[in-house]
Each structure stands twice: as structure tokens, then as C-alpha cells.
Amino acid sequence: MYVKPKKNLGQHFLTSEKIAAQIAGSINYPIDEDKKAGCIEIGPGTGILTKYLMQNPRLDLSVVEIDSESVEFLVANYPSLSIEHRIVEGDFLRLDLCKHFPGGFPIVCGNFPYNISSQIFFRILDYKDEIVQVVCMIQREVAQRIANHEGTKEYGILSVFLQAYYDIEYLFGVDETVFNPPPKVKSAVIRLTRNGVKQLPCDEKLFRTIVKMSFNQRRKMLRNSLAQFFTGSEAEARFLTMRPEQLSVKDFVELTQILSANRQL
């Protein structure tokens, strides 16, 4: 049985066993000796990475795959996974993860479909209280954007949101030659590990609004893009002429604190 790669599903099957093993081996979330941790693989395709994740005795692996042909392939080739009902056919962006994986899912892994990788990260953020570590392969530019800090041109909304809750490590780059078909872009593997922040010390909803509004007009100074929030207070002065890519997560938190105080005046 052969699964023909489907472009609209972002299917670029990895062909290097070595890199598959390296990705699976990059999970370093500490798991107690006598315990197992739930792990969801997003988009297993024909299972090259799945195979190595299954070899890790500490992982309780489940996979979510949208493509019925790939699911059929997995059921036929990975009987132990399918007997334990750990192959879920569905859209990761729409699944109620807590319902499908009641045993918990501290780890998420995968060679993500690049066309929806940002949406996957926003979904991961929805489950940040549950997901402790993410090891994934994505488009290299997106990896750089997520891992980069303020002051770089790649820094953006997703960098701020993810860095607020996760420590991010850029692990290694992967060439397009080890995929079938080769993607037009280069790839990279990153690891996200949940930091100690349960809740940001500010109004989190306003924080999200402010980050989005600032980056939506990335080249403008904050006094323009956030004009409606500023009141002329002294505390806000240092932010007025800044551009969003100059603000660290901590700066955005401080700005949110100031602007919510303004609102209560």
C-alpha cells in the first residue's frame, strides 16, 4: 500500500530514518521511572516518526491524522497502535483533546503540516495548562520567528504568545532533500518546554489584544497603533515611540498593566 502525498494536506513525508529518530529522541520531558506520559503525534502520515515514538517505553502514544488514506495505512502497519484505539482520525484544530485523551497529553510531537503550523501553535496555547513539551518540525522561517527574541525582524505575535509560556529551543535544521515530495522551504526542529508561568501578571485578554494590535501595524510606533489606549500618563511615556518588535514579553506585560490602569481612571 502506498499513500500518494496530498498537497492540500501539507503532506511531505520524511524519508530519513535518522532524522525521524533524532526528532523522537529530542523529547526530554522528565518522566518518572515507573510512569508513562501521554503523547500526541500530530499528522503521523505513514508513520516514520510514529515508529520511533512507539519505541520509547515512557510514552503513551496517540496519533491524530486527518487523512483517511494515511489512517488506513497506519491501521494496517501499526496494529498495536490501532488495537489500543490510539489512532484518531480527525482535524487536530477541531478535536476536543480532553475528551479524546482523558489520560492527559503533556507531550505533543510531529512533523507538522506547514500550511497550518501557526494555527496548531495557537491551539497548543489553548491547552497550555496541559501541554508541557512540544517537539516538532516546521518551516525554518517559522521556527526562527518563534524562537527569536525582540529586536529581530522575525519576532512577532506568535513569538510573544509562545515565549510568554514556553522556553523555546531551536534544535537543528533539516534540508528539503529528505522529504517526499521535497517542500519548497527549508525545515527545522524546535522544542518548546513550559516555563513556570501559570498566569501572566496582567489582564491576559488585554495582553493578547495589545500584542495583536501592535503587530498588525508592525512598522508603526505604538502611539499610533494603540492610540485608543493611551491617556498621556507618565508611565506610558517610554512606550509611545517604540515599535512592537522592540518589546520583550516582559515589556508587553508591563504595557498591559499600565494600559489597564489607564482604563480604570
Ligand code: SAH
Ligand atoms: N509525520 C509524517 C507526515 C508529515 S506531513 C512524516 O514525517 O512523514 C503532515 C501530516 O499532517 C500529513 O500526514 C497530513 O495528512 C497531516 N495533517 C494535515 N492537516 C492535519 C490536521 N488538521 N489534523 C491532523 N493531521 C493533519
